[in-house]
Amino acid sequence: MNRSPNWHKSRHSGPSGDNCVEVATIDDHIAVRDSERPTDVLMMSRDAWRVFVGSLQAS
Template sequence: MNWQKSSFSGAGGENCIEIAHIDPHLLLRESDAPTDVLAMPPLGLACLIRHIKAEQQR
């Protein structure tokens, strides 16, 4: 499986958010807990990201 690190995670390589694609789902994990994986359809991930951004703006 090919995990891709978020560009927002920085160059350190620690405590990163990573994403992978296994049709029809996207997989999301934190590098410090690689066995804990969230699997969701692309629309579900888009909704999660919108929710997190909205909470940060509060």
């Protein structure tokens, strides 16, 4: 990848923008990070992301 990821966070995160979960698409993977620790990134496949989000929605 030659460019920086375009990180997104919930609009419900508040105006300060800290202490948020951020998500980006990097090639064919989903990247997730904590805004307070931006160098620690969890990468997962799109399928794993769908399962993860689906389990959150089901709870």
